[in-house]
């Protein structure tokens with residue numbers, strides 16, 4: 096096989112068995128790789144009724160076809176399966192250095208089932224694959240374990256590790272690579288924890304790869320790498336990180352404040368933006384493998400109550416989730432909270448979203464010191480967040496720690512009153528740090544129809560509304576007005592396919608903005624020999640989107656779950672979008688019509704599925720009718 | 721050019737726009753924080769079609785033509801697109817994506833400048849009216 100290795104590793108931790116397997120080429124041409132191929136494997140082999148934290152649950156790591164190919168932004172990896180946070184299909188992407196090493200070792204992915212009897216780790220050294228006891232790492236933070244593993248095996252061994260939160264089955268636990276790069280969303284750290292798997296380590300001896308047309312690929316690479324590196328957006332992110340434009344986001348009303356109750360806080364924009372992070376705390380810039388953008392930050396806070404030594408720094412989502420969302424504009428505190436989340440191993444977006452919900456609930460009196468175990472939850476009280484709330488969540492300790500460890504929706508359902516109405520989540524996944532009321536109305540639709548729940552990277556809708564995309568070859572050559580519903584459903588049809596392509600190819604959305612459609616097709620053809628044209632590629636993207644919808648349907652999710660909470664849909668109270676109403680139902684209805692999706696079941700018609708070569712899949716979901 | 725009679729007209733309007741912005745203390749304060757020498761370059765519509773804004777050293781100055789020193793940042797576009805942009809009829813991100821606006825120099829400066837330009841644009845209609853150019857106002 097070209098591009099992909101075609102080979103995956105099947106691990107059963109309960110039986111202690113390890114087998115390698117060759118996948119049919121058709122799986123790749125139909126589902127690409129990454130989260131698309133993972134969905135295909137889950138669809139075929141996953142136990143739909145299994146609890147995501149049970150031994151039967153499948154945990155899938157999957158590369159895209161470009162991993163290790165020395166192309167900016169193309170060496171990411173996906174983790175996927177049933178999310179313990181949402182109970183739905185979940186996937187999460189991670190940059191860093193794991194994907195190329197796995198590829199060089201000869202594998203596209205790993206499927207893990209079962210539960211090890213004792214804390215363990217998986218060590219992959221080319222054909223030598225072993226499950227090893229790892230009791231010495233259990234209970235320890237990600238930073239310490241990452242260092243210890245590298246000390247023991249070598250600094251070029253690539254490490255995925257979970258923190259204490261994952262061990263304790265906190266529903267939004269992360270998996271961290273090299274102590275810096277996270278599979279952040281949907282809680283797969285808890286799935287690893289439930290399997291007693293503390294770490295996965297990989298090292299390859301060589302870097303051999305077969306490409307369909309190496310010359311053509313080299314030509315493309317020589318064009319694309321400088322184009323990505325020299326793009327204005329890349330320059331901006333290299334200079335000031337992904338929070339570079341936070342101040343601009345505040346002006347447009349995109350940046351959420353105090354649990355999405357406000358869309359404007361000027362001073363906060365001036366204090367938390369990436370330029371200030373660079374000026375005050377940046378010590379180095381970091382990259383994911385082969386990426387020339389270098390948006391990652393290394394920071395040090397030298398003094399003050401939130402001093403931290405040099406280490407991984409926060410990106411935009413974290414700065415906002417652990418800053419403005421919980422009422423703080425203290426950047427040093429955000430840096431420290433981010434570091435704590437990394438080390439204990441929890442998702443900063445879900446942590447921020449859940450804490451923000453709790454702060455509002457406390458303010459309203461829906462939860463009191465009775466429910467918090469005496470902790471006062473006050474907007475912007477970062478000392479309490481850092482010293483008490485985050486550690487208690489990770490340890491599932493105390494009344495508040497236990498309540499918040501399940502995520503905002505579960506906490507609100509337990510709390511009752513009308514507190515679900517001011518959760519800011521979709522399908523149980525906390526909304527990322529772009530408020531559609533100020534960021535663009537199409538984003539509301541994109542959040543709602545995304546299979547994993549509210550997700551800004553499931554599709555490039557945010558970039559399309561902002562004007563950062565131009566794809567005339569597939570019909571996207573028009574301009575969008577972010578603050579209306581005009582053309583948003585039509586755009587979402589293109590966006591969900593493009594997003595599925597990006598996430599299946601495991602390409603970073605910051606880097607691939609510079610890639611034109613013919614270049615995308617050229618990459619797939621020269622690397623993997625798919626022999627596609629643009630329409631084949633888009634069809635594969637839409638197929639992946641449909642398949643994830645079908646999986647969710649098997650989990651019991653239907654059209655009614657493509658919804659946003661009242662907080663998301665009430666008109667903004669201030670800032671640029673003040674008073675503007677989002678025509679959410681109108682966009683959703685139109686999208687369903689264009690995608691030929693059933694308005695009750697939330698899945699495509701039999702005819703549509705057959706058109707996409709999914710006749711067998713159609714039978715499984717439509718058999719009762 | 722669709723909106724301008726000659727290359728002097730846009731520069732007259734845009735320089736006046738910044739002069740008007742300087743009356744607003746808040747806006748002046750914001751622009752000074754950008755701390756850059758910026759060249760707005762419309763020379764594709766005429767060799768003298770450009771102006772500069774200097775917000776360095778706690779001062780704020782504006783003038784036609786090219787600055788005496790090399791600019792920290794240059795924004796190049798057509799005078800018509802500049803008019804659309806100040807009139808809020810051109811999405812700057814889209815214009816950059818489609819190479820209608822080309823930016824050279826400090827990315828940091830651009831990000832600091834962008835939110836302020838939005839505020840400057842808010843007074844553009846008044847400036848056009850003051851110049852007696854109601855016919856140029858875009859609906």
Ligand code: SF4
Pocket residue numbers: 167168169190191381382383386387388389390391603604605606
């Ligand atoms: S742009 Fe940033 S997140 Fe994306 S691959 Fe490059 S360094 Fe990693």
